[in-house]
Amino acid sequence: MSASAHPTVGQTLNRDSEIVAVHGAAQKALAERVAKFATQDKLFHAVTLGFAALVLVALLGIVVSLLFESVPVFRKFGTEFFYGTTWSPTDDVYGAAIAIFGTLVTSTIALLFAVPISFGIALFLTETCPLVLRRPLGTAIELLAGVPSIIYGIWGLFVLAPLFQQYLQPLMIATGLPLFAGPPLGIGVFTAGMVLSLMVIPFIASVMRDVFETVPPVLKESAYGLGCTTWEVVRNVVLPYTRVGVIGGVMLGLGRALGETMAVTFVIGNANRLSSSLFAPGNSIASTLANEFAEADPLLHVPALFALGLLLFVITFVVLGLAKWLTDRGTRKAGI
Amino acid sequence: MSTRLYQRRKLTNAVGLTLSSAAMALGLIGLLWILWTLFYNGFAALDLNFFTKSTPAPGTAGGGMANAILGSLMIVGFATLVSTPIGILAGIYLAEYGKTSKFAAATRFVTDIMLSAPSIVVGLFVFALAVATVKHFSGWAGSLALALIAIPVVVRTTENMLNLVPGSLREAAFALGAPRWKVSLAVTLRAVRGGVVTGVLLAIARMIGETAPLLFTALNNQFFSANMSQPMANLPVVIYNFAMSPYPDWQQLAWGGAALIALIVLAINIVARVVFRDKVQA
Numbered sequence: 001m002s003a004s005a006h007p008t009v010g011q012t013l014n015r016d017s018e019i020v021a022v023h024g025a026a027q028k029a030l031a032e033r034v035a036k037f038a039t040q041d042k043l044f045h046a047v048t049l050g051f052a053a054l055v056l057v058a059l060l061g062i063v064v065s066l067l068f069e070s071v072p073v074f075r076k077f078g079t080e081f082f083y084g085t086t087w088s089p090t091d092d093v094y095g096a097a098i099a100i101f102g103t104l105v106t107s108t109i110a111l112l113f114a115v116p117i118s119f120g121i122a123l124f125l126t127e128t129c130p131l132v133l134r135r136p137l138g139t140a141i142e143l144l145a146g147v148p149s150i151i152y153g154i155w156g157l158f159v160l161a162p163l164f165q166q167y168l169q170p171l172m173i174a175t176g177l178p179l180f181a182g183p184p185l186g187i188g189v190f191t192a193g194m195v196l197s198l199m200v201i202p203f204i205a206s207v208m209r210d211v212f213e214t215v216p217p218v219l220k221e222s223a224y225g226l227g228c229t230t231w232e233v234v235r236n237v238v239l240p241y242t243r244v245g246v247i248g249g250v251m252l253g254l255g256r257a258l259g260e261t262m263a264v265t266f267v268i269g270n271a272n273r274l275s276s277s278l279f280a281p282g283n284s285i286a287s288t289l290a291n292e293f294a295e296a297d298p299l300l301h302v303p304a305l306f307a308l309g310l311l312l313f314v315i316t317f318v319v320l321g322l323a324k325w326l327t328d329r330g331t332r333k334a335g336i
Numbered sequence: 337m338s339t340r341l342y343q344r345r346k347l348t349n350a351v352g353l354t355l356s357s358a359a360m361a362l363g364l365i366g367l368l369w370i371l372w373t374l375f376y377n378g379f380a381a382l383d384l385n386f387f388t389k390s391t392p393a394p395g396t397a398g399g400g401m402a403n404a405i406l407g408s409l410m411i412v413g414f415a416t417l418v419s420t421p422i423g424i425l426a427g428i429y430l431a432e433y434g435k436t437s438k439f440a441a442a443t444r445f446v447t448d449i450m451l452s453a454p455s456i457v458v459g460l461f462v463f464a465l466a467v468a469t470v471k472h473f474s475g476w477a478g479s480l481a482l483a484l485i486a487i488p489v490v491v492r493t494t495e496n497m498l499n500l501v502p503g504s505l506r507e508a509a510f511a512l513g514a515p516r517w518k519v520s521l522a523v524t525l526r527a528v529r530g531g532v533v534t535g536v537l538l539a540i541a542r543m544i545g546e547t548a549p550l551l552f553t554a555l556n557n558q559f560f561s562a563n564m565s566q567p568m569a570n571l572p573v574v575i576y577n578f579a580m581s582p583y584p585d586w587q588q589l590a591w592g593g594a595a596l597i598a599l600i601v602l603a604i605n606i607v608a609r610v611v612f613r614d615k616v617q618a
Contacts (some may be wrong), residue, residue: 055450127356158579
């Protein structure tokens with residue numbers, strides 16, 4: 001093929017025509033192989049793409065199936081489903097307000113305790129912890145994140161709830177606040193919130209630790225150089241610098257807390273009542289699902305539970321989406 | 337210059353750092369306390385009967401968790417078989433082809449959310465898909481629910497691991513004329529196989545304790561059964577039912593089951609961290 005392009009070497013080419021022929025065959029074989037590789041590559045691309053698409057399809061499937069299954073309840077109750085305060089399978093009346101309220105209250109209690117403690121843990125791990133201990137202690141916190149929620153649930157039911165009943169709740173009831181009214185049952189909304197807070201601490205703490213580590217050392221060293229104490233460095237340099245990521249970590253914890261099922265179901269008390277007292281038994285969206293679904297009547301009770309599930313999924317999706325967006329922004333800063 | 341200002345700053349610092357150490361101590365105490373009560377109450381139940389006898393009828397003493405252990409092994413086993421190849425291939429797509437595409441970004445976003453999404457919703461979805469349609473609970477449905485929970489874990493670890501492979505390694509393989517699929521499977525994936533195995537292990541650890549999605553997919557079964565088309569006993573659901581029951585014998589078994597699950601999960605986590613850590617970084 002190069003003969004016409006280089007007429008000056010024509011003579012040599014003639015002499016080596018046999019070599020050219022062999023070369024041509026080899027080239028043809030090579031072209032075939034390249035073509036084969038190309039098809040294989042296309043196939044490989046398609047297969048991996050297909051599996052990646054499967055993940056998206058699964059998500060879509062969840063939303064569509066929940067919507068589809070909950071149609072009857074929306075047809076019957078309309079938007080009243082979201083703010084109705086009666087949830088009574090015996091009368092076939094379903095309003096989600098109690099479950100929504102329980103979910104929000106338990107998650108709020110959880111964050112109230114988990115955020116400062118997680119911040120303390122992250123601060124300890126990044127600033128004051130001796131280097132030797134940094135890795136094992138970090139791993140311990142990560143192990144806590146790996147403990148299945150049913151373990152937290154059984155521990156909360158048999159260990160934490162009796163302790164609260166005996167020691168903590170009588171003291172709090174003695175304050176006379178309406179928030180802490182009623183008998184000390186041990187189980188209830190408050191205990192559920194406490195177990196949840198222990199559960200989400202490792203998630204929030206590890207995000208906070210990760211974003212704290214993105215602070216350029218030169219910034220901290222400058223502050224130390226000016227005579228700042230460790231606390232002042234964290235308060236005035238680290239926190240402002242990592243604000244977005246920290247909020248993202250808190251949102252991640254919130255997302256976890258809202259959707260957590262087992263840890264809550266064990267200790268919340270499973271009562272479909274609204275109560276102003278945190279010590280009263282209640283229900284969250286997830287615990288209602290766990291308690292009632294397997295024995296629910298398929299006509300309206302099951303659709304109502306599907307509607308609750310849809311609500312929970314939409315809420316957590318928004319919260320977790322926000323969390324991811326924020327933590328991504330928080331950690332990307334490290335590159336700048 | 338007032339020394340009071342300095343004293344106050346010093347005091348704030350001391351208080352802040354003390355509280356921070358206290359928070360760390362609280363976290364550690366929480367972990368140790370949970371483990372201690374778990375093993376203190378659980379090990380008493382972990383005898384031979386626990387592994388050889390089936391769950392007892394209400395109020396009767398004795399019995400064990402053999403049917404639940406078998407059920408959990410089978411449900412988690414099949415879920416692992418399904419989710420591992422899907423997760424790895426999807427992870428390869430994201431790492432090797434999906435650097436810039438919008439589709440890959442969307443997939444990545446969705447997997448990240450699915451990692452933390454409420455698992456009970458996955459149970460609802462599988463109920464609608466695989467239980468309501470055939471009108472009975474089954475071990476297969478449980479496996480499907482767990483696989484949906486495991487896939488995001490495998491996808492994300494695979495992708496993260498593949499992103500650690502230096503570009504020069506890929507380029508060297510391409511320069512030798514290797515096709516792209518061969519580079520992906522035989523070079524890059526092979527280079528990070530320790531990390532990918534870690535991902536699969538972590539996914540298994542996640543599935544073993546997962547209760548919510550099994551409540552209305554696999555349900556429970558009082559009898560010893562290896563039939564995946566029928567309701568199937570499994571450790572988490574039995575633990576839940578027994579712990580909430582009024583019978584002390586059942587509660588004892590629930591502690592045993594919880595201790596067993598915690599042991600397995602902790603062992604997997606530690607093995608994944610210690611054994612495969614060096615390979616991941618290599």
